[in-house]
Amino acid sequence: MTATDLLRGRGVAALLGLERPIVQAPMAGGITTPALVAACCEAGVLGSLGAAVLSPDRIRSEVAAVRALTRRPFAVNLFVLDEPERFARDGEDAAMARIASWRARFGLPAQQPPARVCESFAAQLDAVIEAAPAVASFHFGIPSAERLAALRRAGCRILGGATNVAEARAWAAAGADAIVAQGGEAGGHRGTFVGGFEEGAIGTMALVPRLVDAVDLPVIAAGGIMDGRGVAAALALGAQGVQLGTAFLACDESGAHPAWKAALAEADDRGTRLTRVFSGRPARGLVNGFMEAMRADEAAMPVYPVQNALTAELRAAATKAGDIEAMSMWAGQAAALARPMPAAALVARLAEEFDAAVGGLAGVARGSGSVGGAAGRRP
Numbered sequence: 001m002t003a004t005d006l007l008r009g010r011g012v013a014a015l016l017g018l019e020r021p022i023v024q025a026p027m028a029g030g031i032t033t034p035a036l037v038a039a040c041c042e043a044g045v046l047g048s049l050g051a052a053v054l055s056p057d058r059i060r061s062e063v064a065a066v067r068a069l070t071r072r073p074f075a076v077n078l079f080v081l082d083e084p085e086r087f088a089r090d091g092e093d094a095a096m097a098r099i100a101s102w103r104a105r106f107g108l109p110a111q112q113p114p115a116r117v118c119e120s121f122a123a124q125l126d127a128v129i130e131a132a133p134a135v136a137s138f139h140f141g142i143p144s145a146e147r148l149a150a151l152r153r154a155g156c157r158i159l160g161g162a163t164n165v166a167e168a169r170a171w172a173a174a175g176a177d178a179i180v181a182q183g184g185e186a187g188g189h190r191g192t193f194v195g196g197f198e199e200g201a202i203g204t205m206a207l208v209p210r211l212v213d214a215v216d217l218p219v220i221a222a223g224g225i226m227d228g229r230g231v232a233a234a235l236a237l238g239a240q241g242v243q244l245g246t247a248f249l250a251c252d253e254s255g256a257h258p259a260w261k262a263a264l265a266e267a268d269d270r271g272t273r274l275t276r277v278f279s280g281r282p283a284r285g286l287v288n289g290f291m292e293a294m295r296a297d298e299a300a301m302p303v304y305p306v307q308n309a310l311t312a313e314l315r316a317a318a319t320k321a322g323d324i325e326a327m328s329m330w331a332g333q334a335a336a337l338a339r340p341m342p343a344a345a346l347v348a349r350l351a352e353e354f355d356a357a358v359g360g361l362a363g364v365a366r367g368s369g370s371v372g373g374a375a376g377r378r379p
């Protein structure tokens, strides 16, 4: 029996009805296509649809598209946000002025302030409750007790994202089924909603055992996990599952632009860093021209989702042109380990590598050089 077999039907896998305790991270902005989500589900892991920037109608149609491809459980993920009219629009004019020359580069006309800066979270959540996916997962906060109760009545399991102990405790009190521990290595937006972003950028190695000890819920580790070594390390820290974003971003079925996928290989040279310049909220991505040019003014950027709305047309135009210097190329710190392949092949590789990593550790433990062996040997 392999180490992977031992994981079958246990912990998070049993809770969520999976063959393996692996979650393909939700990635908003068209990355987690129905094809990617369904391929992951069919491979025995949890596919997640990143629905944060989708209209309620698009949520309904994307869920239907996933269901046309798989009958297995999948997750739908939202950002927990205020309603669009409640965001302060401070700094908007200055932000538009800063972006103007970048827009001109792609032939975009002079910018008008966006009428609406995001979708209505209440309406998005209505659509998720109506769609009743097996799992609903949340980033940036916790929906109200009434809304969580409605999700539960619809039969959804609830995954809550946490970047520190206070957030994990808040999710436990709200009745989450499991916690997604987002370490500071993670690609994409920081989920932090209690305390500051700097204090919330705790590395996965430190965060996972803290949350495992702090809450009586299964913890799913996220951030910097790209291969079976990372899965084994996360489980050794006490996680019952793992959530991988950047690793699945590189897969054939992901909607990321090919130039973005190719740039992952250069991640060690470009570097990744947390930036507010694209969206107004710290998010980790590959360093590029727009990030560098805006860096000095980073603190003055409008809040999320106002800045996100202001850069939306620019990012779309850059993506259309395949220009990686103005795209928001979210990626985690271990991005250079990304491997382009079909999602099912990645899942199979993760299982093989996990077995090899666990087998290697067992060999180390038996050998004379083992930490435990040396310490435990009689004089």
Ligand SMILES: Cc1cc2nc3c(=O)[nH]c(=O)nc-3n(C[C@H](O)[C@H](O)[C@H](O)COP(=O)(O)O)c2cc1C
Binding pocket: 025, 026, 027, 028, 031, 050, 051, 052, 077, 078, 138, 139, 161, 182, 185, 186, 187, 188, 189, 222, 223, 224, 225, 243, 244, 245, 246, 247, 249, 330, 331, 332, 333, 334
């Ligand atoms: C391109 C991209 C988009 C992301 N979008 C979301 C999202 O919509 N919702 C969410 O909960 N997490 C999102 N994340 C964060 C992931 O859930 C997860 O924390 C992260 O990918 C883990 O780190 P890794 O990228 O090193 O695997 C995103 C990550 C990436 C790379």
